Amino acid sequence: MNMMQDAETKETSATHGAYLRLREMILTGELEAGEKLKIEKLRGLLDLGASPVREALSLLTSDKLVERIDQRGFRAAPVGKANFDEILMLRCSLEDMALRASIARADAAWEERLVLRHYHMNKAKSQEAAVFEIAHKAFHMALIDNAELPMLQGYCSQLYDLNIRYRYLAAGGATYQKRSIETEHQEIIDAALNRDADTACDLLLSHYRRTGEYLSSQMDV
Amino acid sequence: MNMMQDAETKETSATHGAYLRLREMILTGELEAGEKLKIEKLRGLLDLGASPVREALSLLTSDKLVERIDQRGFRAAPVGKANFDEILMLRCSLEDMALRASIARADAAWEERLVLRHYHMNKAKSQEAAVFEIAHKAFHMALIDNAELPMLQGYCSQLYDLNIRYRYLAAGGATYQKRSIETEHQEIIDAALNRDADTACDLLLSHYRRTGEYLSSQMDV
DNA sequence: TTGTCAAATAATATCGATTTTTTTGGAGCG
DNA sequence: CGCTCCAAAAAAATCGATATTATTTGACAA
Numbered sequence: 001m002n003m004m005q006d007a008e009t010k011e012t013s014a015t016h017g018a019y020l021r022l023r024e025m026i027l028t029g030e031l032e033a034g035e036k037l038k039i040e041k042l043r044g045l046l047d048l049g050a051s052p053v054r055e056a057l058s059l060l061t062s063d064k065l066v067e068r069i070d071q072r073g074f075r076a077a078p079v080g081k082a083n084f085d086e087i088l089m090l091r092c093s094l095e096d097m098a099l100r101a102s103i104a105r106a107d108a109a110w111e112e113r114l115v116l117r118h119y120h121m122n123k124a125k126s127q128e129a130a131v132f133e134i135a136h137k138a139f140h141m142a143l144i145d146n147a148e149l150p151m152l153q154g155y156c157s158q159l160y161d162l163n164i165r166y167r168y169l170a171a172g173g174a175t176y177q178k179r180s181i182e183t184e185h186q187e188i189i190d191a192a193l194n195r196d197a198d199t200a201c202d203l204l205l206s207h208y209r210r211t212g213e214y215l216s217s218q219m220d221v
Numbered sequence: 222m223n224m225m226q227d228a229e230t231k232e233t234s235a236t237h238g239a240y241l242r243l244r245e246m247i248l249t250g251e252l253e254a255g256e257k258l259k260i261e262k263l264r265g266l267l268d269l270g271a272s273p274v275r276e277a278l279s280l281l282t283s284d285k286l287v288e289r290i291d292q293r294g295f296r297a298a299p300v301g302k303a304n305f306d307e308i309l310m311l312r313c314s315l316e317d318m319a320l321r322a323s324i325a326r327a328d329a330a331w332e333e334r335l336v337l338r339h340y341h342m343n344k345a346k347s348q349e350a351a352v353f354e355i356a357h358k359a360f361h362m363a364l365i366d367n368a369e370l371p372m373l374q375g376y377c378s379q380l381y382d383l384n385i386r387y388r389y390l391a392a393g394g395a396t397y398q399k400r401s402i403e404t405e406h407q408e409i410i411d412a413a414l415n416r417d418a419d420t421a422c423d424l425l426l427s428h429y430r431r432t433g434e435y436l437s438s439q440m441d442v
Numbered sequence: 443t444t445g446t447c448a449a450a451t452a453a454t455a456t457c458g459a460t461t462t463t464t465t466t467g468g469a470g471c472g
Numbered sequence: 473c474g475c476t477c478c479a480a481a482a483a484a485a486t487c488g489a490t491a492t493t494a495t496t497t498g499a500c501a502a
Contacts, residue, residue: 013493014294014456039484050459051272054485058279059289064372066282071234073484086370149274149307151285155376212450259453270487275455294454361480368447391486 011067018046018056022210026065026076027161029168033079063158065165083221085168088212091159095140095208096201098156103197110146118189122182131141133164136189139185143192144202169220181207226439239267239277247286250389254300273434278331284379301441305387308414309433312380316429317422319377322368324418331367332414337434338363339410343403354385358407364413391439402428 007175022042025031040055057074060066067077102110117139124135137160146155184207245264263274273393278295285405323331328377338360345356358381365377405428412421 016291036270038482040482049455050484051456054276055455058276058283061280062283070237071484073464082369083372086372089370090372093314093318114418148303151307151311152305234484261453270485272453292454293478347484419474 002059014048014052014056015059018042018048018052019059021046022056022060023065027061027165027168028166031076031218033165033169035076035150037076067128079165079169081216083214084216084219087159087162087166088208091156091163092205093210094156094159095204097151098144098147099192099204100147100197100202101149101152102144103146103192103195103200105146105150105193107146107149108194113145114139114142114189115191118185121185125182143188161167164216166219170215194203226367235269239263239269240274240280242267243277243281244286245285248386249282250386251272252297253398254297254386254390256297260294260295276301285383293339295387300386300390302437305433305440307439308345308380308387309382310428312377312429313426315373316365316382316416319365319368319370319373320413321418322370322373323365324367324413324416326369326422327413327416328367334366335363335413341408342406344385346403358418362367362429371383387436387440391436 021029031037037057039050039053042057043050046053057066058068060153061068065077067075069075117135121132121135121139124132137157140160141157142152144153147153184203188200188203189205191203243252247254252258260271262273263278264271267274274404279289280285282295284301285326286298288296290296338356342353345353358378361381362374362378365374368374384411405424409421409424409428412424
């Protein structure tokens with residue numbers, strides 16, 4: 001499935017490798033939500049010692065993808081409708097805040113960054129899902145990365161990732177609905193480049209809410 | 222079953238003990254901001270093996286009190302005016318959101334919880350700073366804990382702790398200004414119990430902003 | 443003097459083994 | 473039967489040692 005990492009990643013640490021691998025496994029559902037994550041099992045699965053596995057799990061705890069139960073090991077973070085709703089709500093509030101701050105400090109360099117990310121995302125549309133996924137996130141992060149509010153950006157990034165998980169849960173993969181997503185992105189970037197914060201935020205939030213409703217409708221829970 | 226645990230030292234695990242101790246050391250400035258955290262040094266300081274120390278540092282990473290530099294160890298998270306300002310801004314936005322959600326779901330149980338925490342906080346006023354600090358946080362968390370938005374509460378809790386650090390940085394300890402903090406708390410809880418969200422949020426936010434200005438004025442940076 | 447490179451040193455990351463702790467699976471008792 | 477208690481098994485936490493990687497040092501040449 002995913003064989004293209006070695007060429008790209010210059011990070012050669014067992015812990016970091018395990019982190020990326022486990023992260024993907026949890027996001028895609030290869031490791032089920034709520035599942036107990038036994039060191040021994042993962043150790044065998046990744047062909048590593050216990051230390052880097054433990055440490056990778058600790059790191060995933062920061063991302064809220066793994067929960068640590070004192071003295072009792074780790075488990076994949078559970079999912080649920082309430083959690084999904086909270087993530088959606090927080091994304092809307094926080095990205096609204098971040099996008100406004102970003103636009104308030106708009107300059108030529110940011111606008112160029114934005115245009116490039118948008119271009120790359122569209123180009124990646126024809127490629128496989130995982131590639132598009134990365135470009136898609138990069139575009140959304142570029143929208144808010146001019147805010148110079150690193151913690152807020154961190155929260156947004158975390159919430160973005162948590163949301164991916166529900167996409168896989170609902171659709172069993174990156175099956176984007178063939179909605180007018182392309183148009184929506186275009187409208188958002190246009191408003192941002194026009195430095196029209198109200199419009200850009202409206203569009204961004206309804207973009208999220210529409211996707212949210214779609215995912216919600218696909219979920220069993 | 223041993224229900225008889227020492228009330229003070231709940232030494233459940235070496236990792237957890239190290240976590241608590243290191244956390245305190247960073248919050249109080251005993252470990253300086255930006256300082257490199259060498260495993261060997263901490264190992265000796267805490268009289269533990271390297272594994273629990275590493276793991277505690279990993280956990281502190283989630284709290285944004287420690288930064289991990291891949292292949293290059295750990296360091297205490299740096300501080301600065303920009304960081305302080307962002308924390309204050311985020312606290313105001315997020316706690317406003319959380320307090321409104323909490324009040325929207327107000328019921329007798331929550332009100333009683335609130336009254337109790339408030340009472341305990343006032344009682345702790347005469348005790349040493351560390352005891353009061355815990356009660357103070359418990360009160361503020363109780364204000365928002367009826368929201369049933371665990372992630373949002375988590376963010377608020379994290380931001381609260383990060384803010385503590387700046388208190389120590391500014392005042393060299395828990396030297397609360399003798400301002401009308403007691404009155405401010407009283408007014409906030411009164412508004413909350415009246416289920417008057419607008420007033421409660423106004424009061425809470427100006428409580429934070431006033432403290433923020435005071436701390437800002439005390440900071441060198 | 444300054445810059446570079448390689449050995450020496452220091453620190454981190456990782457492994458394998460050992461020690462605790464939790465969980466499991468009965469055996470005995472009411 | 474249902475419960476408690478205890479021993480065996482499994483798993484997690486921790487330790488001590490080794491392998492890897494970064495940083496410093498100092499000799500040498502420009």
